[in-house]
Amino acid sequence: MSSHPVVSRLPVMSDAERRERIVKAAEAVFDALGYGDATMEEVARSAGMAKKTLYRFFPDKRSLFTALIESHEQLQLDIHVQRGRTLDPRQRARFALEALARFVLSPRQIIVTRLITAEAGKHPELARQFYLECVETIRSFLASELVSNPTPSGLDGVDRRDIADIFVGAVLGPLQTKVMMLGADADDLDDEIVRRVDLALRLLMPA
Incomplete structure (x- = not known):
């Protein structure tokens, strides 16, 4: 043997x-x-x-960094799948805001955002790439979701991306900073996202 x-x-x-x-x-x-x-x-x-x-x-390292920030494509895929379902405009806005918040506060995106914040001064080209490929993509994505919703009273003619900024600020607020600095339990974070989205919709898109 x-x-x-x-x-x-x-x-x-x-x-x-x-x-x-x-x-x-x-x-x-x-x-x-x-x-x-x-x-x-x-x-x-x-x-x-x-x-x-x-x-x-x-x-090179730059291509690795690009691969890290390209994960925003998964967010768009998730939303496109959901669009195929029957949702009224308010439900679509709720789903979009919750999906967006979960994406922005995901472990990978927190790491990338923390990295960009620390390196922006030394590597402005990375900060610009992150802004254009993530921040602007998110603004445009949410603005497109809001098109199917009535414009809030008194905001006719306002750029939808500016309205999207207000929604994102209402949902994320200091929560993103807290998660970046202190971390968060996944279940508690998800509950907080749902609570904030509900509050934002009640304040900014009353039924």
């Missing part, structure tokens, strides 16, 4: 799984070290992959 130890093989990952593993590793490394001090070598080590594998998916 052979006494050689049995060597277990690591499961074969698809390219999509490898890519997501790298992005998660980059998320952790950027959060721990900051964008400026993070290295591709450290990301590869954290992902448990060879550097050549990392470079096959991402040629």
